[in-house]
Amino acid sequence: MGIFDKTASTKRATLTGGLRGDPTTYLTDLSISSLDPVTAELAMRIGTKAPEELLQTFIEGVHDVREGDYLTVNGRDYPIRSCAEWDWDTDNLFMQVVLEDIKA
Numbered sequence: 001m002g003i004f005d006k007t008a009s010t011k012r013a014t015l016t017g018g019l020r021g022d023p024t025t026y027l028t029d030l031s032i033s034s035l036d037p038v039t040a041e042l043a044m045r046i047g048t049k050a051p052e053e054l055l056q057t058f059i060e061g062v063h064d065v066r067e068g069d070y071l072t073v074n075g076r077d078y079p080i081r082s083c084a085e086w087d088w089d090t091d092n093l094f095m096q097v098v099l100e101d102i103k104a
Helices: 040-046
Strands: 006-012 024-032 052-060 070-073 076-089 092-102
Touching: 006 052, 024 070, 040 052, 052 076
Parallel strands: none
Antiparallel strands: 006 024, 006 070, 024 052, 052 092, 070 076, 076 092
C-alpha cells in the first residue's frame, strides 16, 4: 500500500439568492493519506480553539478544494480549516489539508 491508501470526497455549500445552502457532494474519489494530528508548530500558526482538534491529510494531486468545504472520510464530515499545494518533488503535486475534528 502507498501513502494515499484512503478515499475521500468533498462537500461544498452553494449560495442561492444570497443564502448559503446545505453542503452537497462536490468532488469524489480523492486519494488521501491517513488523518493524523497536526504538529504543534502548525497548530500554533493556524490557531486553535476548544473543543476542536486539528488533523491533517494529504490529497494526491491538486484539486478545487477550499477552506470552508468539508472532507468526507468513512461517512464523517470534517470542516476544512486550511489547504495548500504541497510540492513533494518536481514530478508530483499534492495538497496539504488541515481539518477540524469537532468533539461533540
